[in-house]
Amino acid sequence: ENGNVTFVEYYRLQTDPGELTNVLQDGDPSNDPPPSELTQLAQQLAAARTCSGAQCP
Numbered sequence: 001e002n003g004n005v006t007f008v009e010y011y012r013l014q015t016d017p018g019e020l021t022n023v024l025q026d027g028d029p030s031n032d033p034p035p036s037e038l039t040q041l042a043q044q045l046a047a048a049r050t051c052s053g054a055q056c057p
Contacts, residue, residue: 008038 010033011019023031048057 010038 008024009019009022010024011021012023012031013019023033044057051057
């Protein structure tokens, strides 16, 4: 893998606890999270991928 994100999922767990509707793929940009939030989440995921032991979230 080259490290590029090819698919992104984002669910509003308060209103969609079953994670049935990916709001990034629903065709309605008005309900998308701000790009800064997606960047922060991507950074958290990258950190979780490389952690080990007690330092993992």
